Amino acid sequence: MTETALANLQNLYRIFTIPEAPDSTLGAVDHAISENVADFLQKHIVALERSLEDIEKDFAASKIPEEPSFVSDYAEFVKQKLVAQSVHTAAPGFIGHMTSALPYFMLPLSRIMTALNQNLVKVETSKAFTPMERQVLAMLHHLIYRQDDSFYQQWIHDSQHALGAFCSGGTIANTTALWAARNQLCGPDGDFAGIAKEGLFKALQYLNCNGLAILVSRRAHYSLGKAVDLLGIGRDNLILVDTDDHSRIDMAALRVEYKKLCERNIRPLALIGIAGTTETGHVDPLDDLADFAEEIGCHFHVDAAWGGPTLFSATHRHLLKGIERADSVTIDAHKQLYAPMGAGMVLFKDPHALTAIEHHANYILRHGSKDLGSHTLEGSRPGMAMLVHAGLSIIGRKGYELLIDLGIAKARKFAELIKAHPNFELMTAPELNILTYRYNPAWLQKEMGQLNQQQLQKINPLLDLITQEVQKRQREAGKTFVSRTRLRSSLYHGEQISVFRSVLANPLTTEEILAAVLEEQCAIVKQTEVQNYIEDIKQIVA
Ligand SMILES: Cc1ncc(COP(=O)(O)O)c(C=O)c1O
Structure with missing residues (x-):
């Protein structure tokens, strides 16, 4: 075996045994994450500067690298190109999907698992x-199913x-x-x-x-x-x-x-x-x-x-x-x-x-x-x-009970905020901790009862465009996040309507954050492109 080949082989063995120096970049990333996962992930919802198309350029090569590289170099890549550009699902303002914050102990335990x-x-x-x-x-x-102890004694470890x-x-x-x-x-x-x-x-x-x-x-x-x-x-x-x-x-x-x-x-x-x-x-x-x-x-x-x-x-x-x-x-x-x-x-x-x-x-x-x-x-x-x-x-039964009760209470609170706000319409009230709503200006909500079917059929698609545009801009701004979906609404004769969807499962989400979500949405509506839809609606109603 040549000297180079031997060195390569030894390096390969090292990957499976000794980590690089603890102050290496990988160590630093690891440390930053482990030290304070909440702080690390809660600052922003997404890195704002780069579009997905731009990020794709970092992942454009289709050939497997021929030569090995240093773990520390790779860690730098992870830090710059992945961690910085990932979605921080733990952020308390991220209330659009079913993925939320993790209890801190999951991280060290998952390392043991790995x-x-x-x-x-x-x-x-x-x-x-x-x-x-x-x-x-x-x-x-x-x-x-709440079966009795004898049931579980019989079946829990039964090989068949x-x-x-x-x-x-x-x-x-x-x-x-x-x-x-x-x-x-x-x-x-x-x-x-x-x-x-x-x-x-x-x-x-x-x-x-x-x-x-x-x-x-x-x-x-x-x-x-x-x-x-x-x-x-x-x-x-x-x-x-x-x-x-x-x-x-x-x-x-x-x-x-x-x-x-x-x-x-x-x-x-x-x-x-x-x-x-x-x-x-x-x-x-x-x-x-x-x-x-x-x-x-x-x-x-x-x-x-x-x-x-x-x-x-x-x-x-x-x-x-x-x-x-x-x-x-x-x-x-x-x-x-x-x-x-x-x-x-x-x-x-x-x-x-x-x-x-x-x-x-x-x-x-x-x-x-x-x-x-x-x-x-x-x-x-x-x-x-x-x-x-x-x-x-x-966490135990009582801990989970608290989390569930908190989530449902928070969803109800958010529903109240939406109902109390003149420019929002609650589309589905929360039974558990999920609700849907949309932006609908107060003046239009008042008019809608008097409008005929034809007018409504023109207005709802414009309100849909507002929902879609606001949701997109809010996501891109990266401060708070709700998702959106389309639902048949009994309020509008079974018509399919675009709605914001909010999932309240993060225990760190506060009432202030919920109010800020609505405020931010109102601010986005004031932007010219969204106002154009409002003008179109006004013409239909006139
Ligand atoms: C009601 C329901 N069933 C099934 C699934 C699928 O679960 P998974 O994404 O874990 O495969 C989901 C995911 O959101 C869900 O909400």
Whole structure:
């Protein structure tokens, strides 16, 4: 071996062993982040100076670098090009999405998780992490289903069963729930070896029907569209049922849709209730849905990716009444359990349910092993359960209760501010901690009652443009942030309307910040480009 080759090899070994000097740039970045994560991330929402197009230029090269480089050089790149240009989701003025501040202990603990680099697919690469993940699943199972101690003693570490599946997020959790439901409905029976073996075409012949369908409200998260696509059910068979004036599934409309399916000989595979819709945070009438699922004999799934932790709150838990009757429930830990990105769970009432998707392999996941990989859609998985375990242990039931109660109280306060402000219109009031609203000048709100349908149909699109423009400019200014979406509004005869969407989950968001969000929006409306839309509206009204 040449001297250079030897030096290269030694350098390569060093990467896996000795870090560079602690005062290196990487050390400095690490230090800056670890020292005071809150301060580091709270100053701005985004780095203002650069557009996404400009940032893309830093990531334009498509060739893998030929030569190795110093870690310190790379750390400088991270500092300049990534950290400085990332979105500071922890900022208390960032109230537009479901990603918020993390408790400080998540950062050092996640470093331990990375250092250990466990793989939860099998016990051989995870040892104590597997029982811990099983415990986390049991804790969440208990939060929902409240079985007695003997139940958990029997099932928590049972090698043949799992109380749920830990995964990377709500999308995989929802998909896993529907996968299990599908395989249960089309399980082996007589000559039919089951859908897992024979596929959907044979399953439909066995069931003697023309297709399978999933029923859920219009407010469903788009992950369900992906799930029905993957499972061969087809996006056309994800039946989106109309909602009532409170964004909850309309039970009468649900019955109509069910009847239509029966007429086409399509079998409902699952009925889904949403506990905390992504856009408005509303909760479906879960007890009524459980009754209906029982009546028509189908799987009842609750997508509680967002709202599940409301169960911690003695005050608000009643909103989710009926969730305990669900066959399966999705909860995202990276939402209101305040774990970092990449942690979701699906819990099953019946410990046998996941047997329907069980998978074994000879070199791992052997029959009778406690490997959790036999009951998950994903293969290799990190030890994220440790961070959820940390949250549950350190924050505790009462801590989460406080966080939930605070968020809901804050959303109500924000709704009051919006209602009290002459130039804003509350579009959906918060049931949990999400609300939607829009800018609508006081004079126009007064006029709107007298306007005819034709005028309204011209005005609402202009108000939509104002919402879109204000939201964009506010995001670009980088001080505060709300998101936006489009909703059918019962206030305007079911018309689709653009609205600001606000998610109040960051405990550090204050009432002053909420008032500042509205003030900033009013200031943006005064800018010429937005005023032009107002002038257009005035002409229509005149
Ligand atoms: C109600 C609901 N379900 C499912 C999901 C999907 O979760 P994830 O983004 O973790 O895959 C979300 C995400 O916002 C959600 O709000």
